[in-house]
Amino acid sequence: MSGDAAGLGRGRAAAFVLPALVLIGVFLVFPALWTIYLGLTDYRLTGLAAADPQVVGLDNYTTAIGDERFQGSLWLTVQFVIGSAIIGQAGLGFAIAWTMRDRRGPVRRVVEGLVLLSWILPGSVVAFLWIALLDRDGGTLNTLLGTPENAWLLDNPMLSIIVFNTWRGTAFSMMLYAAALENVPPSHLETARLAGASTFQQLRDVVLPRIKGHVLTNLLLISLWTFNDFTPFLLTAGGPEGRSEILPVYVYNVAIGDGQLGVGAAVSFLILAINLVFALAYLRLIRGRNRAEAPLQAPSGRGGG
Amino acid sequence: MISLHGLTKVYPGGVCAVDELDLEIADGEFFALLGPSGCGKTTLLRTIAGLETPTSGTVGIGGADVTTTPPGRRDVAMVFQDYALFPHMDVTDNIAYPLRVKKTPKTERHAKAAATAARLSLSDMLTRRPGQLSGGQQQRVALARAIACHPKVFLFDEPLSNLDARLRLEARTFLKRLQRELAVTTVFVTHDQGEALALADRIAVMSGGRLMQVGTPTEIFQRPATPFVASFIGATPMNLLPGDVRGDVLHVAGAALPAPPGLTDGDHITYGVRPEYTDLSASPRDDAFPGTVAVMENLGTANLVTIEAGDTLIQAVVPEGDEPALGTAAWAVPRQARALVYTGDRLHAPIPA
DSSP: OOOOTTOOOHHHHHHHHHHHHHHHIIIIIHHHHHHHHHHTBOOOSSSHHHHSOOBOTTHHHHHHHHOHHHHHHHHHHHHHIIIIIIIIIIIHHHHHHHHHTTOOSHHHHHHHHHHHHHHHSOHHHHHHHHHHHHOTTTOHHHHHHTOTTOOHHHHSHHHHHHHHHHHHHHHHHHHHHHHHHHTSOHHHHHHHHHHTOOHHHHIIIIIHHHHHHHHHHHHHHHHHHHHTOOTHHHHHTTOSTTTTOOHHHHHHIIIIISOOHHHHHHHHHHHHHHHHHHHHHHHHHHHHHHHHHHHHHSOOOTTOO | OEEEEEEEEEOTTSOEEEEEEEEEEOTTOEEEEEOSTTSSHHHHHHHHHTSSOOSEEEEEETTEEOTTSOGGGSOEEEEOTTTTOOTTSOHHHHHHHHHHHTTOOHHHHHHHHHHHHHHTTOGGGTTOOGGGSOHHHHHHHHHHHHHHTOOSEEEEESTTTTSOHHHHHHHHHHHHHHHHHHOOEEEEEESOHHHHHHHOSEEEEEETTEEEEEEOHHHHHHSOSSHHHHHHSSSSOOEEEEEEEETTEEEETTEEEEOOTTOOTTOEEEEEEOGGGEEEESSOOTTSEEEEEEEEEEOSSEEEEEEEETTEEEEEEEETTOOOOTTOEEEEEEOGGGOEEEETTEEEEEOOO
16 A cells, blocks of 8 residues: 555645645534533523623533433434334335345336435425324324324324434435345345245345445444434424424524523534444444454455365 | 256246246256357256246156245255355355254254265365355355255256366366266256266257257267257367258268258258368368368367368368468368258258268
8 A cells, every 4th residue: 555646745635635624624623623612601692691601611511411301302312213213214224125126117116216205305395294294183194094183293293203204214225225235146045045044044144244234334324314313303393392302403492492502512512422432333343344354355265276 | 857848937028038848857867958148048947946937837856846836945956156155154154054044953064064075175174264265165165055955956057167267177077976976966057068068968958948959968969950059069160061952962062972861952951060070181072172271270189270162161170280281272071971961950860971
């Protein structure tokens, strides 16, 4: 890896990278650092503290962590991630990809088209459609099921946003797994079938070991996205009574709704820290996997006796 | 025994890969399906395995109708062209995989895997992963996996074609010996006529989803039933020359040759003779094809000489030391005892000696 493939020299290479680094610094690193600073103050949206915020140390953090509303919100977020990302999007996405793997032609195109459609529509449009679907008075679902007066968003707010987010995000997992399944050689599956392996055994022995890396990457991405997803706010605004107030919604309600920018910043930083832990854990798993398989690539003895 | 009756496979989209095919393969036989790519030989093999469902017709293995039996219950083992070894399992686990699916206890299946591996000289590699093996070793592991569960039938889908040329010859000899010892009915798909001739007890030559000819390697080589089989079999393609019958003489590419009985005056025929059965003469002869030496290819112990006679090309194999000079006139003399006459795409008769 003696690196200067482009022949630029260190100085010019740095000059090429610099604009990007500046942009990242201005729009990413600086706001992050600023958030950390704000989290240490009693900065508010309005009033005296807005004009002259005081540094209050770790008060915001201890308040937030001790707050039942924050703890409840964290627990709801965990439910949201497990329910809609891991079980919903990844599970359903894999199931669709697996079912569609050998299909060509109209069925596959229609299914993929529909799933993709839910992904590419703007969030606000999707939210409006779902409100229309779940509405108590004249909602499509109530009409279909013949259950008038059933206020889905009020009675089952968590279930509603979990189903909503599953529906919305399945396309990504489906496409990723469909691509991953292309990497499983048909002859491997057929060898298992000829040995008499059931579908479960084929998945366990042939498919999963082959697509483990894809699974981990997919889970990393969708759990991070879901953890930070704000779209459910458009459906329930965190209500009723905070029963669907996942962390991003909580931050919004605290910082903008209640005007406590300092506390909001502190919680934002906590979310960032949780995300970081997530990402590091996944990356460790992926790297561990690569290391375990590294010796496979080492010898170049193919073709010899 | 494998018996196929009226077997037809039409793929969605209308491609007919196997067309009304009848075939019986005897117990313990080493049977080769030979043909150019797209002739339906792999589809036929996969239909026997149960990986493809026939559109119509029946598949029988060992006397039982297995047409609708799933592949796992047919008691067959298949070796794929890419070997299909599981990269995350070591050699032992790969060989023992079918036994594991059949719920054989771990110690028993590991013992069986070790015994099979020993037979295929893989004992030193039991703990290696497929990625740490050479191509030849991977091929033997795939064989071992097929052998370890003692199936009724082996199905081989071009298992030698990923090996380099020299290794392929060794593997061929090894495979033939192994099959003899195990005496398991074997169906072997290949596009390499040399491989089919060398390995098989019987060969079926396929084209366009149909059987062109079924017979022993000798029959197929000596008496190919159609010009297609004639041109497909043999290391160098057979000379197939158009000609006419006039009285009891065949007029082919400038040569006058005695006609076999049963031909009528004015018939159009195709005269076939292998380059190996064609000699070169430096002086004019009535029973030879005149032309000029156009190309010379060295085959090691012999030379393949191409004679140009107008638009027709005639090839002859000439022993080393007898090479004619390029551009000189030459006469290609067919050995008439080895020549074949085709009328209307069917073998009429070999010419009597």
